[in-house]
Amino acid sequence: MNTEIGLRIYGDQDPRELPVYTTTEAAKYLRIPIATLRSWIIGRQYPTRGLPGYFKPLIQPPEAATGRLSFNNLVEAHILRALRHKHQVSIKNVRTALEYAEEQHGIERLLLNRDLLHSEAGELFLERYGQLINLSRGGQLAMKEILKDHLERLEWDLQNMAIRLFPFSSERTDRKIIVIDPFISFGRPVISSKKISTSVIADRVDAGESVDSVADDYDLGQTEVMEALVYERAA
Secondary structure, eight states, X not given: OOHHHHHHHTTTSOGGGSOOBOHHHHHHHHTOOHHHHHHHHHOEEEOOSSSOEEEOOSOOOSOTTTOOBOHHHHHHHXXXXXXXXXXXXXXXHHHHHHHHHHHHHOOSSGGGBGGGTTSHHHHHHHHXXXXXXXXXXXXXXXXXXXXXXXXXXXXXXXXXXEEEEOOOOSSOTTOOOEEBOTTSGGGXXXXXXXXXXXXXXXXXXXXXXXXXXXXXXXXXXHHHHHHHHHHHHHO
């Protein structure tokens, strides 16, 4: 769907900022442990010699009262997942690195921006983060490749902001069979070729229908049906 059309449907509010996902749903869709995602959203206490310290959250939901996440929040968590892939994310260190890049270049919410790997602000963030967690130069380059893999799972608008997310649904990182699009099916995961809900496919197979019959009904390939099953069952 054209972005401008989608924006007219929802009025003046960008659908990417609507609070539509519970923490449980977001964790499932992104394959992130729910405890980890919650710490990014609500922060985390840490022990000190006196009163407990507190790391402020990295992700700000559009509605603090409900805690529901937006599509943009999913993108931020998707990128944070890349940092956690090999390195346990420290909320303090990530925020320090983001603030460093923002103060130097004035880019807010760098994790939402395609320039994370292709701008001086992004380079500053990666360099600063690498220093904070004592990464060697080789480790920083490896982290950059992991981030690149995650950024390639996104599609972008003309402002270099994410418009679609292709979540990891199997070990095949080159596949983009499943998509989360804020303009389609209220942002729920669908098969990208036909816009069929992955949960509907999984429900039908779990009810006893064969993969072949479900594929025929929706004019899908067997690979697409199997990918939807792997995604729903692994989450």
